Amino acid sequence: MTPTRGYHHGDLRRALLDTAVEAIGESGPAALSLRDLARRAGVSHAAPAHHFGDKAGLLTALAVQGFDLLAETLRQAGDDLLAAGVAYVDFAVRHRAHFEVMFRPELYRAQDPEVRAASERAGGVLRDRVAGLPARDGGAGDPGRDALAAWSIVHGFATLWLAGALPPRVGDDPREAARNVIRRLVE
Amino acid sequence: MTPTRGYHHGDLRRALLDTAVEAIGESGPAALSLRDLARRAGVSHAAPAHHFGDKAGLLTALAVQGFDLLAETLRQAGDDLLAAGVAYVDFAVRHRAHFEVMFRPELYRAQDPEVRAASERAGGVLRDRVAGLPARDGGAGDPGRDALAAWSIVHGFATLWLAGALPPRVGDDPREAARNVIRRLVE
DNA sequence: ATCCTATCTTGCCATTGACAAGATGGCATC
DNA sequence: GATGCCATCTTGTCAATGGCAAGATAGGAT
CATH class of the missing domain: 1.10.10 (Arc Repressor Mutant, subunit A)
Incomplete structure (x- = not known):
């Protein structure tokens, strides 16, 4: 049919x-x-x-799909960095297969132009959201450093969550737990 | 001989x-x-x-070795959280094989008692270092949340570094780059 | 009606993980 | 010193997999 x-x-x-x-x-x-x-x-x-x-070719296509999906997810989360961070973690949990492939470059052809372009698009959205982050200590923060810190904390939380490495006390709602952790950085 | x-x-x-x-x-x-x-x-x-x-058995043994090595590395880094965080990233880079196995539980028997014990030992050292972190905003910080934030940011940075996902401008010295990022959290 | 090309199938080979059965060598016991 | 025992390692085998080559099929273009 x-x-x-x-x-x-x-x-x-x-x-x-x-x-x-x-x-x-x-x-x-x-x-x-x-x-x-x-x-x-x-x-x-x-x-x-x-x-x-071959298998790497299939996973390459999956990675492209994943980066595009991530970019779209981040866009829909709005301008707020906290919301974008929560959306990043939520993406990892809801699209676990894509996420796991995307950040395992030895499984696919990471230098493929399509992948690089899609990855760059997603990274651009994340950087845009970080630009709205108020500088720490009142001084002008280094936006590169801020972006890296934000990316690291959400990516690390997502990875640890997916690996099942977090203790049970963190709870079973990844969005809520992620929001709590990210606040430690952005508030 | x-x-x-x-x-x-x-x-x-x-x-x-x-x-x-x-x-x-x-x-x-x-x-x-x-x-x-x-x-x-x-x-x-x-x-x-x-x-x-079988193969999972070998990787289980490697994971135990890895968690013990990580615990020892963190201990040697001293009491300072920043130093411990840098040591965590340095461990991931220097002992990449161990690190990659440790946080990929589908590859080995993560519920193995020896692995759980070794993992718990390493986690304990990390928590001890976080206990020395001054509470944010002057108020009494939630030590669980602080530990989770600290773990997330160092784990995320290490993972992204190993995945080759970071832009070239971050440089080629993981210790220096990590210190810079972690400061965003602990200062 | 014919060709043509993308799509899919069949057949094959080397590699791998896992299992079973056997060989080997050191060690304790007598 | 001879014997038996057991951990260690080998040989042989099987099903599953990835990848390649050659062929079949169908849908559309000319």
Whole structure:
């Protein structure tokens, strides 16, 4: 009915990416198997190779998708740095598969022009939000340093949350916990 | 002469762990191959299984080693939180293989009692250092929140550094760059 | 109607992780 | 010193995987 969109067997490229997100969510990006994806999509084991070349190619496409999604998420969070930080963590939790791939460059072709461009777009949005941060100590803060500190704290919190490294007392609401932590930096 | 310590073929367990660190440093933990380790150590392809059971077993041993090493590194950095934070980042860079495994629980048996104990020891040292942090805004800061913020910022910076995600302008000295960023939190 | 190209399949090979069974050598015990 | 025992390591095997090559198929352009 609907999934067939004009290709030979349906919108296989998109189906494979969606399935990859699902599979990575179950077992992590390292355990991803192209043949498993093919089975889930109901195609032969070599079909993915045609669309992505190899596994790194598929993950490269996933990284591009992820950076674009992150940029959009940050934009929608508005101008406030605190809100953007919470959105960053929320993105990592809700789009765990994308996030885990994006920051593991040994898994894909990180120097791919499309990835670099998408990554740059997302970084630009984050920097814009930091520009609104009041300088610490009243003096003129170094915006580069402020951006790096903000990025580090949200990225670190997100990573630790995903790794399950945080103690139970932090609670089970990543947005609330993240807001609390980020306030330590921006207030 | 020296490597043989009383075993059948030498100190194979230690040799495999050392070789694993080397191999992970070259291609990351996901690409680690037990058979490659065996080849490098000059033993048969099934020898590693005897010492570690399977690949997860070897990485579990590596994680224990890593957490112990981290605890020791933080202890040697002294009481100062800034110094401990810089030491955390320095550890991640100098012991990249250990660090990458430690915070990727899907690769090993994170619920293993030895890992949990070692992880708890390292976390305890970090919490001790945070206890010395002056409360922000003059009021009594929540030590849990402060610890989480401190851990997040150093972990995030280390992770981004290792991922090669930071712009060139940050420089090539991780200790100096980390100190600069951490100051944003502790000053 | 024919060609053409993107899409997908079938077949194959080297590598890997894991398991089972066997060989080897040091060590304790008698 | 001989014997048995056990940790250590080897050999052999199997299923699964990634990747490559060659072929089949279908939908659209000419």
